[in-house]
Amino acid sequence: MLAHELRVLGYTHLSTENGRVSFQGPASAIAECNLWLRTADRVLITMARFPAHDFEELFQGTLAVQWEEHLPLNANMHVLGKSVKSKLHSVPACQSIVKKAIVEAMKRKHRRNRFEESGAEYRIEVSLLKDIATITMDTSGHGLHKRGYRREAGNAPLKETLAAGLVLLSRWRQDSPLADPLCGSGTIPIEAAMIGRNRAPGLRRDFAAEKWPTLPAHIWSDAREQAKAAERGDRFTVLASDIDEKVLRVARQNARAAGVQDLIRFEQKEIAQFHSHGKKGFIICNPPYGERMGEDPQVVEEVCRALGTVYSGLDDWSLFALSAYPHFERLIGRKADRRRKLYNGNILCYYYQYRR
Numbered sequence: 001m002l003a004h005e006l007r008v009l010g011y012t013h014l015s016t017e018n019g020r021v022s023f024q025g026p027a028s029a030i031a032e033c034n035l036w037l038r039t040a041d042r043v044l045i046t047m048a049r050f051p052a053h054d055f056e057e058l059f060q061g062t063l064a065v066q067w068e069e070h071l072p073l074n075a076n077m078h079v080l081g082k083s084v085k086s087k088l089h090s091v092p093a094c095q096s097i098v099k100k101a102i103v104e105a106m107k108r109k110h111r112r113n114r115f116e117e118s119g120a121e122y123r124i125e126v127s128l129l130k131d132i133a134t135i136t137m138d139t140s141g142h143g144l145h146k147r148g149y150r151r152e153a154g155n156a157p158l159k160e161t162l163a164a165g166l167v168l169l170s171r172w173r174q175d176s177p178l179a180d181p182l183c184g185s186g187t188i189p190i191e192a193a194m195i196g197r198n199r200a201p202g203l204r205r206d207f208a209a210e211k212w213p214t215l216p217a218h219i220w221s222d223a224r225e226q227a228k229a230a231e232r233g234d235r236f237t238v239l240a241s242d243i244d245e246k247v248l249r250v251a252r253q254n255a256r257a258a259g260v261q262d263l264i265r266f267e268q269k270e271i272a273q274f275h276s277h278g279k280k281g282f283i284i285c286n287p288p289y290g291e292r293m294g295e296d297p298q299v300v301e302e303v304c305r306a307l308g309t310v311y312s313g314l315d316d317w318s319l320f321a322l323s324a325y326p327h328f329e330r331l332i333g334r335k336a337d338r339r340r341k342l343y344n345g346n347i348l349c350y351y352y353q354y355r356r
């Protein structure tokens with residue numbers, strides 16, 4: 001999904017691995033990707049990738065980067081690390097070697113011994129996988145799921161990035177209604193409304209690299225201007241309902257903070273009462289989880305059965321549901337056309353897709 005998003009933004013020659021998509025782009029890509037990517041966690045700059053079987057190789061590989069071009073004299077550096085299936089398995093030791101090498105590179109270039117780390121924050125990560133070190137700089141700061149609209153959450157809120165991914169995977173078109181009858185704090189309807197409007201998800205927040213003096217400031221103002229101009233005024237129908245009045249209040253508040261309250265019709269409603277006269281609609285939801293929230297499995301089963309009954313009454317609608325419940329298809333009453341394995345945090349879920 002992320003690779004697809006990048007292609008839509010015009011980036012080609014993507015290399016897709018498990019958990020990350022890499023590509024080359026100009027400095028402006030840093031601003032554009034932070035503002036626009038709906039399903040990415042972070043935008044990182046790859047500074048170096050090299051074999052590192054011992055500390056000397058790690059030190060020399062890090063030293064070889066032209067750090068002075070990327071870090072100001074007063075950079076406030078945090079070095080993080082991780083190591084998987086590698087000889088260098090002590091993460092704190094790797095972090096400290098990398099920091100030492102960066103400081104050494106800066107000392108040589110600037111001919112001074114001390115640096116005050118009082119300036120902008122630079123999060124640098126050394127990640128070792130099978131003895132290959134990758135050094136990255138994090139341009140995002142807070143994870144990109146933090147769009148800036150969620151003041152409060154319901155009981156088991158979806159991450160905004162995952163909710164956006166669910167909507168994008170459904171290939172919802174704005175001439176069809178979209179409904180989440182188990183909307184909780186409203187993450188799916190809010191993300192859908194932002195997609196429907198072509199609103200850049202990062203417009204209401206800032207990013208770590210915006211404070212970096214090493215990047216031209218105009219890349220951010222240009223990208224923000226372009227994003228504002230790209231917003232469309234289309235009308236479409238997004239319905240959001242939940243049985244719980246309290247959580248709906250939170251959902252309305254989040255929608256207001258996201259600036260999409262006018263685009264979503266909120267209603268307190270039991271799932272069994274859901275109906276719509278709209279044609280070719282999309283239900284996108286994530287039913288209660290059961291054990292994770294200490295919910296009674298019987299109640300969870302009832303909700304899923306009710307969802308199945310509601311769906312069978314909606315002739316030409318499609319249903320997309322993210323569930324961790326093992327017997328979801330049996331409860332809905334039919335086999336999904338497609339199941340996608342997805343993780344919600346560390347909970348293994350399936351995204352059940354019923355298309356019409």
Ligand SMILES: C[S@@+](CC[C@H](N)C(=O)[O-])C[C@H]1O[C@@H](n2cnc3c(N)ncnc32)[C@H](O)[C@@H]1O
Pocket residue numbers: 154155156157158159181182183184185186187188241242243244247269270271272285286287288289303
């Ligand atoms: C897993 S949560 C949904 C979380 C939501 N996607 C979010 O991001 O906040 C499931 C929701 O189903 C609602 N729910 C449970 N039983 C229901 C019922 N019978 N009718 C309607 N909503 C119900 C709960 O109140 C809860 O908000």
